[in-house]
Amino acid sequence: SAVISQKPSRDICQRGTSLTIQCQVDSQVTMMFWYRQQPGQSLTLIATANQGSEATYESGFVIDKFPISRPNLTFSTLTVSNMSPEDSSIYLCSVRTGDNYGYTFGSGTRLTVV
Amino acid sequence: LAKTTQPISMDSYEGQEVNITCSHNNIATNDYITWYQQFPSQGPRFIIQGYKTKVTNEVASLFIPADRKSSTLSLPRVSLSDTAVYYCLVVPISGSARQLTFGSGTQLTVLP
Numbered sequence: 001s002a003v004i005s006q007k008p009s010r011d012i013c014q015r016g017t018s019l020t021i022q023c024q025v026d027s028q029v030t031m032m033f034w035y036r037q038q039p040g041q042s043l044t045l046i047a048t049a050n051q052g053s054e055a056t057y058e059s060g061f062v063i064d065k066f067p068i069s070r071p072n073l074t075f076s077t078l079t080v081s082n083m084s085p086e087d088s089s090i091y092l093c094s095v096r097t098g099d100n101y102g103y104t105f106g107s108g109t110r111l112t113v114v
Numbered sequence: 115l116a117k118t119t120q121p122i123s124m125d126s127y128e129g130q131e132v133n134i135t136c137s138h139n140n141i142a143t144n145d146y147i148t149w150y151q152q153f154p155s156q157g158p159r160f161i162i163q164g165y166k167t168k169v170t171n172e173v174a175s176l177f178i179p180a181d182r183k184s185s186t187l188s189l190p191r192v193s194l195s196d197t198a199v200y201y202c203l204v205v206p207i208s209g210s211a212r213q214l215t216f217g218s219g220t221q222l223t224v225l226p
Contacts, residue, residue: 001160004157033214042201042216042217042218042219043158043216044216045214045215092157094157102148102150102160102163102205103150103158103160103214104160105157105158105159106157107155107156107157108155108156108157110155
């Protein structure tokens with residue numbers, strides 16, 4: 001299965017600022033996915049990032065708030081913009097690595113907005 | 115999208131077999147069933163997946179009855195390190211993550 005490196009692992013940010021989260025995969029993948037996990041909750045899909053095209057966002061998530069880049073087949077970034085305390089969550093990236101291995105997730109970025 | 119229902123929490127003791135059942139009444143013909151494990155401060159980790167009958171790997175077994183409206187994850191002889199949240203998901207064979215929907219999961223606590 002793929003190996004994902006996600007950075008930063010955690011950060012504490014001031015409200016009104018932005019944070020960019022990086023996700024690097026050790027193999028080329030068509031689609032990369034970004035999730036949010038609020039404290040004590042399950043995972044919610046934010047968007048799907050395809051190389052060479054704009055990301056596809058799920059209901060309740062917009063590009064202005066969560067811009068995504070996908071410059072190549074092994075890398076993606078998610079930016080959390082104009083942050084508020086409600087954005088405090090764990091953000092995870094994920095890729096699909098084949099039928100026998102399901103989806104692989106990064107270790108997550110724990111974001112605290114103060 | 116097939117919705118899943120599973121117990122919010124379960125307790126077990128070390129060395130016991132644990133069975134977590136998931137209900138997915140409106141599963142489609144093209145859906146398969148997959149289970150993930152998540153430890154605190156980590157991303158979910160794939161455990162097992164199946165379409166029908168029984169699947170076994172080095173970690174767990176997955177039992178799926180003929181009607182496929184439920185599935186049971188079986189963890190043999192659990193240890194303290196198996197304490198985690200376990201998610202049951204129904205995923206279309208096409209594999210689009212737009213349809214990778216996480217339910218509430220089951221918090222398994224293994225006691226000494």
